[in-house]
Amino acid sequence: MTALLNEAQITSQLSDLPGWTREGTELVGVFVFKQYLDGVAFAGRVGEAAEAANHHPEMLIGWRKVTVRVSTHSAGGLTELDFALARRANELAGE
Structure with missing residues (x-):
């Protein structure tokens, strides 16, 4: 199982992820x-x-927008997998 990130890790990674917010x-x-x-x-x-x-x-x-929601349900919250996919989505949006 992928390890859950702690609050400090989440805050740090979210600050480097433009356009993303945390909802629970x-x-x-x-x-x-x-x-x-x-x-x-x-x-x-x-x-x-x-x-x-x-x-x-x-x-x-x-209509002209896509909302993407990521979470590691099997871990019960946010993991590195979520941030990696969010970063990849940002890259793909520019293509």
Whole structure:
């Protein structure tokens, strides 16, 4: 099992993760796009990265925006896996 991060670790990593907030035991990122299909394509790229990492976020595709929620449910909170996927989503948003 992946180890839970403590509050200091979460705060530190969140400060280096632009565009993400913490809601309880989840990291939440909202990505805005010029066109609906840009968001759909982004969600597909995040899905591929998540599958490769075997760490699957919840994603909501809306009109020109995608909300991504990550948490390590098996650990009961936030782990390094969540922050790694959030950083990867930020990278993929720029592609």
